[in-house]
Amino acid sequence: KAGVTQTPRYLIKTRGQQVTLSCSPISGHRSVSWYQQTPGQGLQFLFEYFSETQRNKGNFPGRFSGRQFSNSRSEMNVSTLELGDSALYLCASSLFGVGSTIYFGEGSWLTVV
Amino acid sequence: DAKTTQPPSMDCAEGRAANLPCNHSTISGNEYVYWYRQIHSQGPQYIIHGLKNNETNEMASLIITEDRKSSTLILPHATLRDTAVYYCIVSGEYDKVIFGPGTSLSVIP
Numbered sequence: 456k457a458g459v460t461q462t463p464r465y466l467i468k469t470r471g472q473q474v475t476l477s478c479s480p481i482s483g484h485r486s487v488s489w490y491q492q493t494p495g496q497g498l499q500f501l502f503e504y505f506s507e508t509q510r511n512k513g514n515f516p517g518r519f520s521g522r523q524f525s526n527s528r529s530e531m532n533v534s535t536l537e538l539g540d541s542a543l544y545l546c547a548s549s550l551f552g553v554g555s556t557i558y559f560g561e562g563s564w565l566t567v568v
Numbered sequence: 569d570a571k572t573t574q575p576p577s578m579d580c581a582e583g584r585a586a587n588l589p590c591n592h593s594t595i596s597g598n599e600y601v602y603w604y605r606q607i608h609s610q611g612p613q614y615i616i617h618g619l620k621n622n623e624t625n626e627m628a629s630l631i632i633t634e635d636r637k638s639s640t641l642i643l644p645h646a647t648l649r650d651t652a653v654y655y656c657i658v659s660g661e662y663d664k665v666i667f668g669p670g671t672s673l674s675v676i677p
Contacts, residue, residue: 498606547612
């Protein structure tokens with residue numbers, strides 16, 4: 456079956472702009488979580504959604520937001536982009552969250568200039 | 569913060585077993601031990617997970633100590649393609665999945 460799909464794979468934005476990243480989970484998976492990965496900070500948890508509800512949230516400012524749709528697809532949005540937001544953004548899906556295996560997509564590379 | 573500690577780096581000769589340790593001394597009864605790996609610039613890949621018993625699959629074996637305070641991931645016959653960062657994670661149901669810095673494994677020809 457198809458894996459976790461993230462779009463776009465690469466994008467360049469200017470400081471102050473906003474960006475929306477999309478994630479299509481594996482069919483049947485109801486939990487979607489998002490991570491930011493930078494060389495200096497490693498993999499950091501952003502948030503997790505389950506059945507359209509945010510269930511967990513990491514320590515990121517309010518500029519980072521997300522949502523999940525009824526078909527389990529998820530989007531994350533970053534507003535007022537800063538240079539430090541340049542990172543690989545990874546989406547992961549699982550059947551019901553931790554306790555079930557989490558599968559990652561290949562990520563979206565965001566560069567802020 | 570991550571609930572695990574791992575050595576920052578390890579080397580392993582190609583064809584030999586790679587044994588990657590992980591300490592999770594504060595693990596609680598309902599928390600699983602997960603292992604993932606990440607090859608440069610790709611999304612992390614699930615390897616194996618366990619609760620109490622040792623587990624084996626086509627990729628690796630997971631040995632969990634009886635007190636569950638530590639575990640070892642074993643890659644039985646390491647190849648160059650196993651060079652990656654390996655993450656050990658401890659998490660219970662509905663918990664955040666928090667990644668530590670992991671162990672950078674280099675498989676040497």
